[in-house]
């Protein structure tokens with residue numbers, strides 16, 4: 180079962196939007212490393228990945244080598260995969276049929292809707308919303 184909530188500190192939120200704006204009108208994609216807590220997961224690092232989709236303005240496909248490298252970097256830092264993110268340059272904030280069909284990891288999928296500048300997270304393929312907490316960890 181993936182976490183019920185995903186905590187995304189402001190610095191990572193900023194990095195995610197920077198990545199999304201840099202890639203627009205193409206969709207960006209990246210991984211979030213962090214820690215699993217009793218009440219959910221806390222993201223601690225963001226790993227931008229290359230979108231190698233043949234139609235990057237409408238779909239995303241993370242570069243497999245980049246994803247593997249990110250997962251190894253997480254492991255070396257004592258982190259685990261707690262989320263995957265991508266952008267929808269023209270919205271909406273909901274997962275597309277392709278997003279749902281291709282979802283392969285049991286972690287929240289964060290979608291950055293550039294049109295409304297909102298972030299939403301879902302468990303896929305179920306399509307269940309995951310609560311995002313955009314705040315500093317309590318520690």
Ligand SMILES: [Zn+2]
Nearest residue numbers: 265274275278
């Ligand atoms: Zn999508």
